[in-house]
Amino acid sequence: MFSKIVLCLLISTSSFASYEAAEKHYGAGTISLSGYRKIIIDLVEGGYYFSAIPWMKDLLVKNDRALDSDMEAAFDKMLYVTGVKPFESLPEEILSRSRSGNIKYILAKRLLKKGKPDAALEQLNSVDSDHPSYAFIANLKATIQASLGNNKEADSQFRDCMRISETRANSTNSNLQKEQLLLNSDYCLAGLGRVQFAAKNYQQAELNYLDIKKTSFVWPEILFEEAWTSYYQKNYNRTLGKLVSYKAPVFDFIFKPETEVLKSLTYLKMCLYNDASKTADEFYEKFLNPSRDLRSFLNSRGKDYGYYFNLMSDFEVEKPLPLPILSSLLNSIRKDGAYIEMKGALHLALAEYNRLRKRGESSLRSNMLRNLKVVIGEYKTVLGAYTRAGLVSKYAELYSAFQGMSFIKLEILALKKEKLYKSDTALGAGKRGDVKYIERNDKQYFWNFNGEFWADELGDYVFALRSEC
Numbered sequence: 001m002f003s004k005i006v007l008c009l010l011i012s013t014s015s016f017a018s019y020e021a022a023e024k025h026y027g028a029g030t031i032s033l034s035g036y037r038k039i040i041i042d043l044v045e046g047g048y049y050f051s052a053i054p055w056m057k058d059l060l061v062k063n064d065r066a067l068d069s070d071m072e073a074a075f076d077k078m079l080y081v082t083g084v085k086p087f088e089s090l091p092e093e094i095l096s097r098s099r100s101g102n103i104k105y106i107l108a109k110r111l112l113k114k115g116k117p118d119a120a121l122e123q124l125n126s127v128d129s130d131h132p133s134y135a136f137i138a139n140l141k142a143t144i145q146a147s148l149g150n151n152k153e154a155d156s157q158f159r160d161c162m163r164i165s166e167t168r169a170n171s172t173n174s175n176l177q178k179e180q181l182l183l184n185s186d187y188c189l190a191g192l193g194r195v196q197f198a199a200k201n202y203q204q205a206e207l208n209y210l211d212i213k214k215t216s217f218v219w220p221e222i223l224f225e226e227a228w229t230s231y232y233q234k235n236y237n238r239t240l241g242k243l244v245s246y247k248a249p250v251f252d253f254i255f256k257p258e259t260e261v262l263k264s265l266t267y268l269k270m271c272l273y274n275d276a277s278k279t280a281d282e283f284y285e286k287f288l289n290p291s292r293d294l295r296s297f298l299n300s301r302g303k304d305y306g307y308y309f310n311l312m313s314d315f316e317v318e319k320p321l322p323l324p325i326l327s328s329l330l331n332s333i334r335k336d337g338a339y340i341e342m343k344g345a346l347h348l349a350l351a352e353y354n355r356l357r358k359r360g361e362s363s364l365r366s367n368m369l370r371n372l373k374v375v376i377g378e379y380k381t382v383l384g385a386y387t388r389a390g391l392v393s394k395y396a397e398l399y400s401a402f403q404g405m406s407f408i409k410l411e412i413l414a415l416k417k418e419k420l421y422k423s424d425t426a427l428g429a430g431k432r433g434d435v436k437y438i439e440r441n442d443k444q445y446f447w448n449f450n451g452e453f454w455a456d457e458l459g460d461y462v463f464a465l466r467s468e469c
Contacts, residue, residue, distance in 0.1 A: 018045040021038075022038075022048075040052045044078050045074075048356070051356065059071075067097075072098070076132065082348075085345070085382055086379075095107045101132075104123045135165040136184055139184055141157045142155075142156075145157055146194065146195050146198065154195050158192045162189055183218070190212060193205045193222070197229060209225060217337065220251060227239045227259075230242060231266060239262065239266045243259050243263050254332060257287065258397065260283045261283075261401050261404040264408050271469035284402075284405065290323070290325040291399070308384040309381070309387065329391055345379060353376065
């Protein structure tokens with residue numbers, strides 16, 4: 001449920017290039033580990049981050065000692081640009097040698113996936129609070145504490161994350177770094193709300209969610225969580241109002257079938273059985289056959305990551321797709337923060353390749369171009385794998401939504417029958433809505449909804465239906 005955090009912070013390269021120094025160290029190409037160390041440092045200083053990735057991996061594998069401080073600094077600088085993804089496949093025993101805070105972050109994620117949260121925390125706790133990436137590390141620490149049910153510690157870590165992110169955002173001259181830090185702060189604020197939600201402190205969770213600005217990349221996802229918060233407070237009209245915002249054209253990249261399940265469930269809680277039934281029927285009509293087609297499509301393509309990379313590339317240049325449903329699914333995936341990070345890294349690697357081609361012929365240049373081809377291929381594979389995983393995840397969401405809708409449909413039939421026996425009043429009869437059914441405070445005003453969506457109103461809609469229970 002917790003969102004992934006982007007560690008790729010692009011910093012300015014040195015004003016001077018060290019390519020010539022790297023050429024001198026490289027010579028004919030027969031060099032020692034210490035020679036690789038010098039070349040990597042030179043290339044990082046010169047802004048050739050992606051070319052140095054294969055040599056950095058090789059150095060980490062062959063070197064059985066911890067990296068010295070200069071090498072660690074160069075490694076961290078490389079990671080700010082390339083992201084941590086290229087190094088995630090290295091064995092744990094290799095990663096554990098590094099003192100790099102970013103590598104400790106990678107190792108912690110690996111350990112967490114293996115069901116070792118305490119070991120993951122041990123890695124993260126060994127990173128100093130003055131580390132450049134500590135704001136992101138604090139986020140992961142808080143996320144792990146929340147998953148363990150340590151709400152008090154998670155609350156403290158999320159607040160630390162917000163404080164550090166905002167302080168460093170105000171002190172950086174890099175616009176991209178500032179954006180990433182402020183985004184991280186929003187993720188931590190959302191995490192704070194989730195901790196309160198998990199503790200069933202719904203009012204406080206709602207207040208935390210409301211502090212997230214509508215301009216934030218995080219907000220569209222949080223809107224759904226706000227709807228659940230209203231639901232558990234039995235403020236069903238506000239739940240329906242939150243959900244209707246997803247119909248706005250600006251949210252065309254959101255694919256979240258659970259919104260329809262929650263909508264139908266909310267109508268059910270208000271004993272508006274016809275509305276609940278209509279929502280469920282429309283969901284089945286819209287998604288039943290497309291979901292079956294999606295399953296067949298995924299099974300037919302297996303794990304051909306190259307195909308999925310090309311599929312997304314075709315979508316981005318508006319080429320025809322094999323299935324209509326893929327349009328909304330791929331649009332949702334490409335707006336994901338992790339996907340944007342990896343795609344940005346690929347573009348930077350391609351730019352580095354084009355820059356390197358303009359240099360004169362040399363043994364170093366030839367091997368760097370070979371390195372870049374490997375790295376670019378790896379990024380494409382990772383993007384293809386991420387696209388496929390996203391599609392599989394979306395299918396799983398659809399499957400889960402159908403299960404929820406099936407339960408709701410059965411519940412509707414039983415409750416309709418019960419109400420019919422107990423009342424002579426026709427179902428759905430009488431006045432449907434009135435402002436007196438709206439719960440509001442002094443800062444909330446009435447404004448009739450005429451079918452048009454305005455950016456400053458999104459997330460603030462509320463229905464005025466009378467419960468028929």
